[in-house]
Structure formats: structure tokens, C-alpha cells
Amino acid sequence: MLFGNEIQAIVLSLKAASLSMLVQTPFALWLGYFMARKNFKGKMLFESLLNLPQVLPPVVTGFLLLLLLGREGLVGSWLYNQFGIRMAFSFMAVVIASSLVSFPIYVGFVKSAIEMVDEGLEYAARSLGKRDLTVFLTITMPLALPGILNGFVLAFARNLGEFGATITFAGNITGVSRTIPLAIYSSMQTPGAENSTFRLVLVSVVLSMVVMVFSGFLRKRMTV
């Protein structure tokens, strides 16, 4: 029912999204906690920079990535000359681009969820002698989990749906960077390939629904 190149796009999307969320999670948790609990000079500016990928049109984000990490980019040229590393137009580029656009969403929800946790509970635990990390893992995180899960689901969805930054920074290369949205776009540009478009759209819808239903189920289980 599904053709080889379609399956390739689906597997690629899932691989990239899984890796992206995996890498993002520890950072999102740490940063979310930091932003929720600590105040520092320039916090507002930092928050604005963090949310920049969310506000910019995705294609612009992609071009900025290209200018920064491309072979002739500010950082990319150094990476290429010193280590021969090429970041753009690779699978890593897909992960980088989609991570960049979904990270602000993830951190935002984690921060809100942690802000809702009674700081008194954390103080109580610390006063009883528990280390900061223990307090975070055993008190803060479990209580904030429904919100964190919400953030995960929405960041995952944003990740799967990312188009502009991906096609600009990672290209539209079958097997390497042609994720589901790019595959849908490509089949729409091909006269006579409507059926392929429909199949991929259907898979997208099913994937999204599975993730949402699963998260809803988990959230229900968590409310005692």
C-alpha cells in the first residue's frame, strides 16, 4: 500500500524526531527549571533569543542556519577546515533544524509546568538534606510531569511538521533529508502524484492522533 520512497520518508521523519526529542529533553528540563526558578540580568533578552526560531518564518531560520553552519558559514567553515565536518544537507542537519524550532515550545511548557510546582515543597525537601538534583528528580519533575508531557507532545508534533528550515538547511534529498512534509511537497509538485500525497497526509494524521491519544491516556493515568 505504501511505496518504498514513502516508507523511507516516514522512517526518516520518525528517526529524526526521536533523536531530536531525545537530545532536547535533558536540556529542556534543565533550562525550563532554570528559567522558572532563577532570575538573572538579561533574562528577558535571553528569553527573546530563545523564542526567536518560533517567531521567524521557518525558511529564514533555515537560511540563518546555512549562513552559520554551512560550509562557508561563520562556524561551519571552521568546522569544515579543521575537522572536515559538513553539517548542512545531511541527516544531522534535519535534526538540528527541527530541534531548533521545537525547542522553544518544549522549554516554554516545561517552564510553565515547573512554575506551578509549590516551591515550598522543594524547600522542605532541601531542608531535610536532599541534594538539588534529588529534589528536582523526585519532587519537582513528577509534579510537573503532565505539563512537561504536554510540552513533549507539542514539540514532537512541531518537529514532525517542520518544513521551511529543513528544506533550506538540509535540502530535499531522498533518504537523507526528505521527511514527510518534504515528501508531501515533492509529490504535490509532481503532476499525477496525487495518490502519493494522500497516502502521506493520511500517515501524518494517524501519527499525530496516536501521539495525542497516548499522551492523553498518560495524563489521565497521572491524575490520582
Place this chain on the structure above:
Amino acid sequence: MRNRKSVRKQIQKRTALAGWLYLIVLLMAAVFFSCARGNKPTNVYVFAASSMNEVIGKVVDTTAYANVLINASSSGTLARQIEAGAPCDVYLSANRMWVDYLMDRSVVDSSNVEVLAQNSLVLVARSESFAKAGSIGWRQFLIKSESVAIGDPNHVPAGMYALQALQYYKIDSIVNDKIIESKDVVSALKLVEMGEADCGFVYKTDALSSKRVRIVAEMDGESHSPINYYKVCLSDNGNQFMADVNVKRRLEKVLIENGFN
């Protein structure tokens, strides 16, 4: 009011759930993320614009060309990616403007630019309307149509060619009010397919790929600027690949099959 025991139970339950969640995610990553990276032969990157994407895709559809990676986008996006240092061995452009763009910036030398294929401009209509079109001739059919779909002449080459053809046949003033502009030539085709426009100007190759429209008339080559597709080799690998006898043979075959000249 909740007592200490139920709060602790809740926290334990949630910690356990969190653990399971993380395990699931890790499993996903492990299952899908292939760790084995064998030694691949050098990759040949082909940046193909619009219809060239399909063409080159069919050419390298066998395992012999597993190392050929095709990046498909619009001529403009590809050109900008190349300028930013993207790994490109061969650039197949559908728009001369972007080839000139790269030449102006000394990314490409004119000696590496060649015309690969040509396309024709055709007037299409839905299969249902075809009989009517046939009986009265294409000019009358066009004049009697309520709406004509073309690509936006401001940035879509196909749209520009369509306007040129209308001017050449001296019917532009009559048809001007009926024109519906679309964001690209494929969208113009879709407008006709879905019955939103009575007819439209698209490339011959697009018309042949569509099952729901038929070609009413082919515009004379003189009526518009040549519709050229350019082959730009940016590296030795690229030169080698395009010079390969098998590649050339398959390319010619696919081009003719799809309706290119």
C-alpha cells in the same frame, strides 16, 4: 485534604511513569536510528529543479546509482544553497536567471553550462471539455473560456511564456480579463484539473503526466522564449557522472518519454 501518604504515592506513580516514558523514547531511538555506517563510495550530489527532479530520479532509479543523492527544490532555492557552499556536483536548473546568478557571483564558469533539454508550452483543458475544444479550434475555445490559468508572470517562467504566446498570436487583450494567476505552473495545471479554470497554459511534460487534462494545442516555438533546462557541472565528479555513457543514454530516453524535446 490530601494526606502525606497519597501525595507520596502520586509522586511515586508519576516517577515510574516518567521512567517508562523515557524508556519508550530510548527504544524508539534505538530501533530507528541505524548505528552501522559502512564505507560509502563518494556521493554525487545532483541539485534538480522542478521537472528535472522526476527525470533524474528515473535515471538513477537502479542500485548502480545508489550513491547519487538528489536535492529537489526550486531553481532559486537551489542556487542560493549552492552559493552558500552546499555540496553540489551537478545543478539542473529550469531557469536561466538563476544560472546567470551563479555566474555573476563566479560560482560557476560559463564553460560548464549546457542546455540539457527543452520544453514546449501547451494549452490544456479538462478531458470533458476536449471534444468541444476540438470542434471549434483552440483560439475560439480560448476566447470563449471564462477563466484561463497561468503561472504568475511576475516570477513563474511558465506564466511569462504564456503571456508572450498570447501576445504573439495577438489575442492577449481579449484573454487578459480571464487570466487566473497561480503560484507555479503545477498549480495552474491543478486549477484546470479541478475545474476551477476552463483551460490553462502549462508545459507539455506536465500535461502528459496528468490523467485529467488533455492537450488542446501546442504553442509554436517562435511564440515565446526558448524553454530551456540547463545542466551545470560544478565538480569533476559531476562532470564524470554526466559524461557517463549509461547516464547519457538513460537520460535521453527518460527525457523523450516524458515529452521533452
